[in-house]
Amino acid sequence: MTTDNLPPLRDVIAKYDLAAKKSLGQHFLLDLNLTGRVARAAGDLSQCTVIEIGPGPGGLTRALLSEGAKKVIAIERDRRPIAALQEIAAAYPGRLEIIEGDALEIDPASLCDGPRKIIANLPYNISTQLVLNWLNTITEYECLTLMFQKEVADRLAAAPRTKDYGRLSVLTQWLCDVRINFNIKPTAFTPPPKVMSSVATLIPRAQPLVDIEQSKLERVTQAAFGQRRKMLRASLKTLGVNGEELALKAGLEPTKRAEELSVEDFCALVKALAP
Numbered sequence: 674m675t676t677d678n679l680p681p682l683r684d685v686i687a688k689y690d691l692a693a694k695k696s697l698g699q700h701f702l703l704d705l706n707l708t709g710r711v712a713r714a715a716g717d718l719s720q721c722t723v724i725e726i727g728p729g730p731g732g733l734t735r736a737l738l739s740e741g742a743k744k745v746i747a748i749e750r751d752r753r754p755i756a757a758l759q760e761i762a763a764a765y766p767g768r769l770e771i772i773e774g775d776a777l778e779i780d781p782a783s784l785c786d787g788p789r790k791i792i793a794n795l796p797y798n799i800s801t802q803l804v805l806n807w808l809n810t811i812t813e814y815e816c817l818t819l820m821f822q823k824e825v826a827d828r829l830a831a832a833p834r835t836k837d838y839g840r841l842s843v844l845t846q847w848l849c850d851v852r853i854n855f856n857i858k859p860t861a862f863t864p865p866p867k868v869m870s871s872v873a874t875l876i877p878r879a880q881p882l883v884d885i886e887q888s889k890l891e892r893v894t895q896a897a898f899g900q901r902r903k904m905l906r907a908s909l910k911t912l913g914v915n916g917e918e919l920a921l922k923a924g925l926e927p928t929k930r931a932e933e934l935s936v937e938d939f940c941a942l943v944k945a946l947a948p
Contacts, residue, residue, distance in 0.1 A: 677735065677738075677739060677764050677765070678764060679735065679760065679761060679764055682701070682705075682732050683703060683863075685730045685731070685757050686701070686730050686863070688757075689730070689753060689754065689756055689757050690753065691729065691730050691754055691757065693729070693863065693864055694751065697727075697750065697751055697796055697798075698795075698796030698797040698798035698799060698800075699727070699729060699751070699796060700794075700862040700863070700864065700865070700866045701729045701730055701732060701862060701863045702732050702794055702820075702861060702862055703730075703732055703862075703863055704732075705732065705735070705736065707857060707861055708733045708736035709736045709739070709740060710855070710872075711733060711736065711792065711794070711872055712733065712736040712737050712740040712742075712792065713740060714818050714854045714855075714872055715790055715792050715816060715818035715874065716816070718737065718740055718742040718790070719741045719742070720743060720788060721742075721743060721787075721788040721789055721790050722742075722743060722744045722745075722785040722787075722788070722789045722790075723737050723742045723743075723744070723746070723789070723791075723792050724748065724781040724784060724785070724789060724790070724791045724792075724793075725737065725745055725746070725748070725791075725792055725793050726776045726781075726791070726793035726795055726796070727748070727749060727750070727751075727776065727793060727794065727795065727796050728747040728748075728749055728754065728758060729749070729754050729794075730754055730757050731747075731754065731757055731758050731761045733792070733793070733794055734747055734761055734769065735761060737792060738768055742768070743768070744769075744770065744785070745768060745769050745770070746770045746781075746784050746785060747769065747770070747771050748772045748776045748781070749774075750773070750774065750775050750776065752773060755771060759771065772784070776799070776803060777799060777802060777803065777806065780810065781807070781813075781814075782814070787813065787815075789815065790814060790815050790816050790817070790818065791807065791814060791816075791817045791818070792818045792819070793818075793819055795819055795820060795821060797822050797866065800819070800821050800822070800825055801825060801841065804817075804819070804841075804845065804875075805841075805844070808844060808845065808848055808849075808887075809887070811848050811849060811875075811877045812877050812879075815876075815877075816874055816875060816876045817849075817874065817875040818854070818873075818874045818875075819873055819874075819875070820857070820870055820872050821870065821871055821873060822866070822869075822870060822871075823856060823868060823869040823870060823871040824837070824868065825841075825871075826871035826872075826873040827853075827871070828841045828842055829841060829842060829845050829873055829875070830846075830851040830852070830853050830873065833932060833933060833934060833935050834932060834933055835932075838932050839901070839931075839932075840894040840895060842936075843890070843894050843936050844890065844891065844894060846882070847881055847882050847883070847939075848877060848878060848881055848882075849875040849878060850875075850876045850878065851873060851874075851876075852874045852876070853872075853873050854871075854872040854873060854874055855871070855872055856869050856870065856871050856872075857869070857870040857871070857872065858870075882936055882937065882940065883937060883944075885940050885943045885944060886943070889943045889946060890939060890940065890943050892912065893909075893912065893939055893942050893943050893946065894931075896908055896909055896911045896912050897909065897931035897939070897942075898931045898932075901930060901931045901932055902930065903930065904930055905917075905919075905920040905926075905927050905928070905929050905931070906920060906927035908930075908931065912946065914946070914947075919942060919945055919946065920942070922945040923938070923941040923942045923944070923945040924941060925938055925942070
């Protein structure tokens with residue numbers, strides 16, 4: 674038994690028949706030392722509401738509560754773990770709210786007043802889409818501390834001229850400071866994924882790096898990285914403009930490729946793009 678008088682997670686999985694579902698991208702983290710480390714990576718939790726996505730049997734949920742989260746709202750699409758999560762709610766009266774639903778269809782910021790943080794071991798098959806959704810209202814959160822496949826975390830934090838740098842890097846870093854906290858080996862999970870995992874924290878900027886329209890940055894990055902091996906003068910044509918003229922107007926060499934541009938360079942392209 675753990676200090677909160679809840680049974681070991683493996684017993685919970687057996688009791689409620691919670692074998693991870695591949696279709697839901699589930700990989701459960703059962704090591705309470707590691708779940709505690711994830712919770713602590715998000716800083717002080719005592720003054721905020723934590724929103725957790727895909728709690729499963731509740732390993733991270735327990736860690737968030739034992740690390741002092743004022744309140745946890747857990748969004749779970751899979752009906753099977755709900756009873757197990759209710760046991761945790763009973764052990765921490767008034768501090769855990771369970772919402773049965775699809776995180777892709779729920780705006781976490783609408784669930785509670787601020788301050789709020791998102792902390793989650795994200796389902797791998799929807800992690801990128803979730804981040805892109807949350808970027809639309811990123812200033813609603815103090816931070817997002819999230820577990821991804823390592824390759825996704827690397828893309829979020831990547832610098833120009835690296836193989837991982839792409840559209841996700843630009844859109845995220847325009848709005849956030851991205852920090853990779855630590856990696857977790859596949860053997861820590863049940864079942865073990867085929868890849869290494871990483872915990873990353875996204876800290877929203879008070880203001881975007883450059884004041885531009887998000888929809889235009891999305892268009893420009895899609896054009897540039899959609900044909901990432903092509904030079905700007907060719908790839909930017911998909912915007913319906915003269916790619917060479919647009920690049921020059923933004924102060925960039927038309928022969929450069931998308932992976933060579935900084936986030937500020939992409940913002941310059943957006944500003945040069947006519948309304």
